[in-house]
Amino acid sequence: MKNLIEDFKNFIKKKGLKYTSEREEVLREILEVEDHFDVDTLYFRLKNKNSKISKASIYRTLPLLIEAGYIQEVYKQAGHSYYEVTFNKLPHLHFICISCGRVDEVMDPRLNQLIKEHEQEKNYKLLSYHLEIFGICSNCKEALK
Numbered sequence: 001m002k003n004l005i006e007d008f009k010n011f012i013k014k015k016g017l018k019y020t021s022e023r024e025e026v027l028r029e030i031l032e033v034e035d036h037f038d039v040d041t042l043y044f045r046l047k048n049k050n051s052k053i054s055k056a057s058i059y060r061t062l063p064l065l066i067e068a069g070y071i072q073e074v075y076k077q078a079g080h081s082y083y084e085v086t087f088n089k090l091p092h093l094h095f096i097c098i099s100c101g102r103v104d105e106v107m108d109p110r111l112n113q114l115i116k117e118h119e120q121e122k123n124y125k126l127l128s129y130h131l132e133i134f135g136i137c138s139n140c141k142e143a144l145k
């Protein structure tokens with residue numbers, strides 16, 4: 001955890017940007033979120049902790065966290081993006097219902113195995129992945145009957 005924050009600090013400095021307490025607040029909060037999140041989620045979580053952070057600061061920090069490889073955009077819903085933390089997390093699928101927007105994660109060790117095999121075979125260094133499958137969830141399928 002401490003290293004992650006140090007690394008982020010260095011990353012920001014290397015880019016010639018100022019490392020601010022707001023940026024660190026956003027990162028610390030993200031490290032505690034377990035589910036997918038959007039800007040509002042972070043904003044309200046921080047507000048509940050009496051943070052004075054603005055939504056604009058969060059919007060400005062997220063692209064840096066993506067670039068640094070800490071988070072990735074998982075899906076878009078009603079025009080805004082949802083993210084998740086990427087490090088310490090194995091590749092997994094997102095089943096996304098196009099009708100209600102529900103997202104189910106599929107964790108399966110075979111997926112990681114498969115990606116690893118192909119990564120080696122093609123001699124790639126894996127940076128990020130985006131595994132989305134769109135469909136209609138069981139509830140919505142029921143409602144359509």
Ligand SMILES: [Zn+2]
Pocket residue numbers: 097098099100101102136137138139140141
């Ligand atoms: Zn649905």
Ligand SMILES: [Zn+2]
Pocket residue numbers: 036074084092094105
């Ligand atoms: Zn996910």
